[in-house]
Amino acid sequence: MRWTRLPDTPNAPGTGGPFVGAADDFLLCGGGSNYPDWPGWEGGAKKWHDDVWALATPRSRKWTRVGRLPRPMGYGVAVSIRQGVLIVGGADSHRHHPDCYVLSMEGDELKVRPFPFLPRPLAYAAGALVGSKVIVAGGTERPDASSASSSAYALDLANLNAGWKELPLCTGGGRMLAQAAGTKDTFYLFGGISIAPAAKGVEREHLSDCHAFTLGKEWRRLSPMPRPRAGAPSPCPVISDRILVLGGDDGGLSGKVEASRHPGYGKAVLSYSRMGDAWTQEPDGSGGALSTGCASWGGGFAVTNGETRPFVRSVEGWLIREL
Numbered sequence: 621m622r623w624t625r626l627p628d629t630p631n632a633p634g635t636g637g638p639f640v641g642a643a644d645d646f647l648l649c650g651g652g653s654n655y656p657d658w659p660g661w662e663g664g665a666k667k668w669h670d671d672v673w674a675l676a677t678p679r680s681r682k683w684t685r686v687g688r689l690p691r692p693m694g695y696g697v698a699v700s701i702r703q704g705v706l707i708v709g710g711a712d713s714h715r716h717h718p719d720c721y722v723l724s725m726e727g728d729e730l731k732v733r734p735f736p737f738l739p740r741p742l743a744y745a746a747g748a749l750v751g752s753k754v755i756v757a758g759g760t761e762r763p764d765a766s767s768a769s770s771s772a773y774a775l776d777l778a779n780l781n782a783g784w785k786e787l788p789l790c791t792g793g794g795r796m797l798a799q800a801a802g803t804k805d806t807f808y809l810f811g812g813i814s815i816a817p818a819a820k821g822v823e824r825e826h827l828s829d830c831h832a833f834t835l836g837k838e839w840r841r842l843s844p845m846p847r848p849r850a851g852a853p854s855p856c857p858v859i860s861d862r863i864l865v866l867g868g869d870d871g872g873l874s875g876k877v878e879a880s881r882h883p884g885y886g887k888a889v890l891s892y893s894r895m896g897d898a899w900t901q902e903p904d905g906s907g908g909a910l911s912t913g914c915a916s917w918g919g920g921f922a923v924t925n926g927e928t929r930p931f932v933r934s935v936e937g938w939l940i941r942e943l
Contacts, residue, residue, distance in 0.1 A: 621864075621889070623906035626924060626937030629673050629683050634925045634933035637694030640853075640913030641705030644725040647675040647917050648705050649683070649924050652694035652933075660931030661879040668692035668712050672723065672730055678918035678939050687730030690721060697747035697756050698913045699855065701777060705915075706735060708756055711743035716762055718742065720775075736775060736783045745769070746809060748802030748855040750835065752778045755787070755807040758795045766817040768794035772807075772833065791839045792831045797911070799849060801856040801863045803894070807833045808842075808863060810856070810892070811849040813871075826850050826871030830892070843897050845890055851910035857921040859942055865890040866923065866940070867908045879930035885910050907938045 626647075635652025642648070650672030655664040670689040689707075696710030696717075704724030710717050718738035724731045738756075745759025757772035772787040790809060798812025810830045815822040826848035833839050845865070852868030869885050877883075887908035891900045909926025916922075917939075924937030 621902070621905070622941045622943055624678070624939045624941070626675065626678065626922065626939055627680065627682050628935040629925060629937065630685070630935075631669070631671060631673065631925075632935055634935040635669055635694065636911045636925070636927040636933050637696075637711075638912055638925045639689075639694070639696060639698040639705065639707045639710075639723070640915055640922070640924060641698040641700040641723070642915045642917040642922070643700070643704035643723055645676070646725050647915060647922050647924070648686075648723055649673045650723065651689050651692065651710070652925060654933045655931055659880070664931070666713065668694065674725065674730070675937075684728070686725065686728065687732065690719065690732060693717060695743045695911065697745050698915075699747050699749050699754050700915050701749060701754065704731075706754060708747055708754070709738055709742035709745060709759065711763065714763075716741035716743040716760065736780055738773060738784055739786070742769070744796040746798040746800035746812070746854050748800040748807060750802040750807045751804045752776060753835070755802065755833070757790055757800065757807070757809050758798050758812060760796050760815075766815065766822050768796040768813070768815050770794040787833065788838060790831055790833075791841065792827075792829050795827055797850045798827075799852045799854045799856050799865050799868065801854075801858050803858060805835050808856075808892075809833075810865060811845055811868070813850045824871070824874065826869065826874070842892075843899060846899055846901070849890065851927075853909070853912050853914035853923045853926065855914055857914060857916075857940065861893055861895050863892040863894065864902070865892070866905055866914065867910070869910055882929040884908060884929045885927070905938075905940070907936060909934050909936070
């Protein structure tokens with residue numbers, strides 16, 4: 621894969637959990653959170669954002685602010701569909717939301733249109749387009765959740781009046797910050813983090829198990845990843861037979877190193893063969909951000925913003941193309 625730098629977004633220091641997708645040939649990046657005044661490990665306050673930025677082409681020199689989200693929020697799901705970028709759920713400083721909207725461009729102006737809302741609030745979920753359906757899975761329903769959801773929901777873009785339909789529970793159990801991918805008939809769910817009540821808050825476990833749901837069938841277990849992965853840019857790129865997991869956190873340093881001394885999240889790329897049900901290690905990527913989206917755009921797959929280490933955001937963007 622060839623990694624090419626995109627222009628930095630003007631929202632320094634960048635945001636974690638932005639909605640990223642492609643609409644009318646534009647790459648959009650909106651919302652998310654950051655610590656603009658001083659680091660979180662020094663008591664800095666988290667700020668939530670509603671600005672939406674657009675990049676016209678991979679050769680454009682700068683992003684343009686084109687509008688706002690309905691409210692400051694982030695950490696939802698963003699899926700590029702024919703109508704624009706569908707944003708699903710999300711969180712802010714107070715609660716999680718069931719809201720769904722489509723972001724589209726009319727000329728140089730952002731349009732925000734409501735879509736059928738989820739049946740319940742959801743953030744930190746994973747989602748992808750599967751044929752004519754958008755599927756989301758996992759996540760949490762409230763900020764103080766002590767368990768993650770194993771539910772999945774599907775919205776048929778050809779029958780919006782039917783709203784979101786609940787799918788069978790994922791056999792792998794509840795998870796948040798998983799990676800997802802979609803093909804014409806199958807939804808893939810990789811890794812993530814499970815949470816459980818503990819003496820002090822919740823206990824987290826980084827996961828390596830993987831699952832797939834084919835429309836009209838049941839969930840099935842896939843070969844696990846060589847090591848746990850959570851928070852990698854999602855939906856993951858699908859290139860012919862391969863699905864790529866671009867970085868992600870393996871949990872190896874979780875709770876073991878102070879945030880100020882964290883070396884940064886890894887840039888290792890894992891490749892899953894759908895036909896062979898097998899994982900291979902690819903050459904490391906150039907970017908290593910978590911909690912951001914990935915969109916098919918500009919002849920490749922675009923990633924921008926995200927979290928490079930605990931509390932630290934990025935304004936970097938990358939366009940990943942097959943050699």
